[in-house]
Amino acid sequence: MENITKRFPGVVANDQVTLEVERGSVHTLLGENGAGKSTLMNVLYGLYQQEEGTVYLDGQEINFETPQDAIDAGIGMIHQHFMLVDTMTVAENVTLGNEPRKWNGLAYDAKSARDAVRELSERYNFDLDPTERIEDISVGEKQRVEILKTLYRGADVLIFDEPTAVLTPQEVDELFRIVDELTEQGKTLIFITHKLGEAMEISDDITVLRDGENVGTVDPGTATRESLAELMVGREVMLEVEKDERPAGDPALSISELVVENDEGVRQVDEVDLTVHEGEILGIAGVDGNGQSQLVDSVVGLDVPDEGTVELDGEDMTRASRREHIMSGMSFVPEDRQARGLVMDFDLVENALLGNQYDPDFTNGPRVDWGATRDHAEKIIDRYDVRTPGVETASESLSGGNQQKVIVGREILRDPDVIVASHPTRGVDVGSIEFIHDQLVELRDEGKGVLLVSSKLDEVQQLSDRLAVIYEGEIMDIVDPAEVTDRDVGLLMAGEMPDEYGGGDE
């Protein structure tokens, strides 16, 4: 791929990127969220058309209009979110769209489909039963079905989009074994990831993307984690947070014996006890998907817990509505800013009203005071350094970092007693991360309670006064982030008690 440029409204996702992948190798595209990795691969896969640049395959210029063209040329992509039909079998899913036929094409040949899938599965050691239904198999197995799908269609180049994001550590090991198997048989693999460790472990080459630019291709044999991290973010990674010691005050938010079950009755949050004091940042660390979202939803009033209570400033809010939570002084920076935190189609004035639409400051009875709301939007932009042409710009055309600043600004200017921040810096550029961190610390210094959920360990470790580690819905332990070692937190996040801990004295 040579000099690929791809623009989106207001953003250059790929700027003159050149990438060379050798046949039969594992090439990793490393970069932060929003660095343009997926965009580049979507150009290769025919989902996007580049504005500039040329793609060559085996020395020949190619131009894919659709993914079908890419598949025909032997390029397959395994997306992060699987595209499988749950009620159909493995063999049916693999052959879907290219089914073997019998009776002159009149009927689906189930037997030869099964045989073909079994044969492929055995050749690459996939350990899959073609007759099992998708709904009955594990996530790791589903991913292997996706890989089989591309192999069945004759792919020689396989693109993996963040393949480990949804896998357990064991499944990751299994995936890496399969990766070896595939390269041994001559396949070319491209890995998209933002995880350093993985990139070092499996790659033959690592290309680092930053802000849509190729900032270097390195050999994992000679590179260090630190050098890679620096390439990724463009400067020293460890952002030190300036924070004074200060005594915590009264409980601001108390969560006790909280239980949230999913539709199948499985506990997503299991008897969680947490107290956030005034003037304290309580961090929750954990691998994504260990019940953090469910915990947050039931604390902020988007969901009613199955058991337990949530108290805000001593008042029982367990069954209170979301609006009552907002009215009683709780701010919430949601994890998914584009689905929840902002209305993408609306401009910044209208977005400044979200959550404030019943606040007397912005309304006159049933009427919205758009004048006051506009002033508020301008204040957010001004104070929180939101880069936008103006308040009438749709939030959709802002970059991720600026979108997040709008939300953080709106939620902090609400003058809350308690703020719940869920992954507040996910996918946000480095400059904005620092700013958002400072804002959270400032709130704490003003004596507000802050509940911070993040899967970034260094973030929660630096910001928190106390750090709770969650694993499979349970709080493993609450530790002092200044004293605990990375290793111990890592063990807790993996559900293991480090030796020096007697038991879970929560």
Next chain:
Amino acid sequence: MSDRQYPAPVQRFLRFFVGNSVVERILISAAALVTAIIVSSIIVLVAGYLSGEAYNPIEIFAVLVNGAFGSPFALDSARLFTEGWSPVNFSMGTTLKETTLLIFAGLAVAVAFRGDLFNIGVQGQLVLGGLAAALALVWVAPFVPGGLVGTLLLIPFGLLVGAIVGGLYGAIPGALKAYADANEVITTIMLNTIATGTAFFLVSAYFADPTLQSVKTRPIPDFARLNGIVFPQGGQFSLVALVLALLATVAVYYVLRYTSFGYDLRVSGKQAAAALYGGANAERMVVSTMTLSGALGGIAGAMWSMMVIGAWRQGVPSVGFDGITVSVLAGNNPIGVIPAALLFGVLKGGSNAINFQLGVPPELVAVLRGMIILFIAMPEAFRMLGNRLGIKPDPASAATGGGGNE
């Protein structure tokens, strides 16, 4: 970047419509109108050839527009204007009568659409609202003094009854969706049939006018009807009704744009998760949006009873269904409903004129009407479809306004 993938030609096609500005949308509608006229002219010529009659398409379209307003232009003489033409005439009344009813029906559909609800049940809400208004007026009229006082009391009363009954009937599919997760498209379609059947049964079994053979209620007393004040009595059109329709349009626009409720409604329609985050009660929003929509449909029904028929009878015209097309034409914008409804009214009024003046069979006129509506509605329908499928406008055309970001 959506995970769902649609075939590239489909994406390219829909992307064209999604990215259009308001001016472009108006230009596209104008182009669609011209195309519709050309295509239907061909149909007219072919139909004329096959039936052995020589229809002149130009003449048909001239009469269509001219006739809708009571022939202000003298088409067949040297003078441009018809002598003695007055804007207050029978054809104009018919056109505006249709327009008035369609404004209410169109608003009803548009309000629901803005909340991401597809209310196909406006017809049923209209039928029951109209019946309730007629019955209530027939019952209450004897207890109210006649004359102007009675008119001033009973007209708002009749409209209110229509709104309440239509609103309640709209609340049913709303509640079914909110609390039982029943798709409102399915339930409203079923409730339409139920409304028509129930109304027919009630009137034929209990409320029929004993002096008539047909399924029709007793007449609403004259002073409780929306009579022609400026327009002739026989025209079934009251200027008051049109004024009320325009006021309702402004009111709906105001509620959507300038109230907390309207804000919640629009956010719920755009992004349900963001509405919940902002403190809207999803279930209550669905029910109240459908209630508001149903109330507007009920008023349309009350207008039909009080203005057009002067009673309720079976065979309610499909104003509620036409309201869907009006709303689509208007891009679900309440202000846009006015010109969209007027276009429908003109087509309706004008096709009567074609029938009278040129003897073109009404079926062929209906085909022409359908062609025009189809052509004009399709670009808007594609735009809505594209939005719903999450297809983003072409970056190249949208990038102009996006400077200043990282």
